[in-house]
Amino acid sequence: MFLKKLATISAILLIVVSDIACLHEEKGTAGKAVPTSEIQPKWIVPDTAELPNTDEGKLIRYGRALVVNTSYYFGPKGIIADRSNGMNCQNCHLDAGTKLYGNNFSLTSTGYPRFKERSGKTETIVKKVEDCFERSLNGKTIDSNSREMRAFVAYLKWIGREVKKGAKPAGSGIAELKFLNRPADTTRGHAVFIAICQRCHGKDGQGVLNASGTAYVYPPLWGVHSYNMGASMYRLSKLAGFVIDNMPFGADHKHQQLTNEQAWDVAAFVDSQYHPSKDLNGDWPRLAGKPYDYPFGPYADTLFSSRQHKYGPFGPIKKYYAFLKKH
Ligand code: HEC
Numbered sequence: 001m002f003l004k005k006l007a008t009i010s011a012i013l014l015i016v017v018s019d020i021a022c023l024h025e026e027k028g029t030a031g032k033a034v035p036t037s038e039i040q041p042k043w044i045v046p047d048t049a050e051l052p053n054t055d056e057g058k059l060i061r062y063g064r065a066l067v068v069n070t071s072y073y074f075g076p077k078g079i080i081a082d083r084s085n086g087m088n089c090q091n092c093h094l095d096a097g098t099k100l101y102g103n104n105f106s107l108t109s110t111g112y113p114r115f116k117e118r119s120g121k122t123e124t125i126v127k128k129v130e131d132c133f134e135r136s137l138n139g140k141t142i143d144s145n146s147r148e149m150r151a152f153v154a155y156l157k158w159i160g161r162e163v164k165k166g167a168k169p170a171g172s173g174i175a176e177l178k179f180l181n182r183p184a185d186t187t188r189g190h191a192v193f194i195a196i197c198q199r200c201h202g203k204d205g206q207g208v209l210n211a212s213g214t215a216y217v218y219p220p221l222w223g224v225h226s227y228n229m230g231a232s233m234y235r236l237s238k239l240a241g242f243v244i245d246n247m248p249f250g251a252d253h254k255h256q257q258l259t260n261e262q263a264w265d266v267a268a269f270v271d272s273q274y275h276p277s278k279d280l281n282g283d284w285p286r287l288a289g290k291p292y293d294y295p296f297g298p299y300a301d302t303l304f305s306s307r308q309h310k311y312g313p314f315g316p317i318k319k320y321y322a323f324l325k326k327h
Pocket residue numbers: 088090091092094095192193196197198199200201217218219220221227233239242243247248249258266267270
């Protein structure tokens with residue numbers, strides 16, 4: 001008991017001291033020196049054009065088509081079934097999940113099955129695809145034995161087939177942005193939205209459908225057709241990291257168009273707007289396993305408000321949890 005108290009007190013001290021230390025400097029995970037042992041291998045993106053015309057080749061190509069045109073197959077007007085909000089996987093996994101820092105699938109093949117804190121279980125790729133239908137696509141899962149599910153899995157495995165187990169190729173997934181020393185600001189974010197995002201995503205963030213209503217030309221950022229509160233994009237670090245390297249559409253990690261601050265602020269604005277709810281009971285069964293930017297309590301700490309868990313500043317939270325892990 002005494003030791004535990006001592007640990008909490010020293011953790012607070014640690015946070016206060018290091019906060020003073022970084023008053024004039026933004027601290028986060030980016031920009032850290034990478035030990036030579038962790039130099040990242042380059043990821044050679046496989047090309048579907050090279051696939052043979054075998055059954056396996058056809059299945060992988062079909063998987064790619066499902067990622068690119070999800071709504072055509074599973075949208076509200078889908079030719080197979082109505083299972084989603086009308087978004088495509090590719091809306092968030094750019095270039096069919098192959099773009100560097102574009103939320104790509106380079107680590108999916110070697111990354112599953114693995115234990116995930118969100119469910120408290122060991123998850124397979126099938127479970128991950130089901131999750132995306134239920135959260136990012138705010139819909140219902142598809143039949144896990146269907147040809148479509150087999151195609152998703154075949155494509156996801158094929159994309160990462162050159163990646164060695166345990167290796168993390170440069171540009172995998174979404175970049176981790178430097179933290180701000182202040183909470184991300186929804187008012188400033190609104191101004192960024194109006195100046196930069198609105199022309200494509202629409203005044204009310206509702207997106208723009210194509211003429212036949214079968215897919216989005218510009219996907220929605222919030223509202224009833226957007227991802228729900230259980231989706232990873234509902235966490236500021238994921239949304240801000242995605243946006244800085246990919247938006248406005250055409251940007252990439254070498255040609256970013258937003259500042260770090262703009263990315264955090266616009267993410268705060270977007271995730272402060274309406275998103276469909278989801279029953280989140282059962283998520284993150286181990287409280288200390290929740291990410292630092294998970295916006296819903298209860299938390300393993302009583303130090304930070306849920307507002308700080310949603311909007312930051314995240315530095316002190318991340319430090320505190322790292323401290324708890326070590327003690
Ligand atoms: C030039 C048009 C354009 C602009 C400007 C633009 N976007 Fe996008 N955005 C897109 C397109 C197109 C996609 C879908 C990409 C795809 O399917 O390949 C997208 C996808 C997204 C997604 C993922 C899908 C979703 O709807 O949740 C987010 C988040 C996003 N944009 C945020 C932003 C933000 C924030 C800004 C402003 C900083 C912005 N975008 C500016 C065109 C644009």
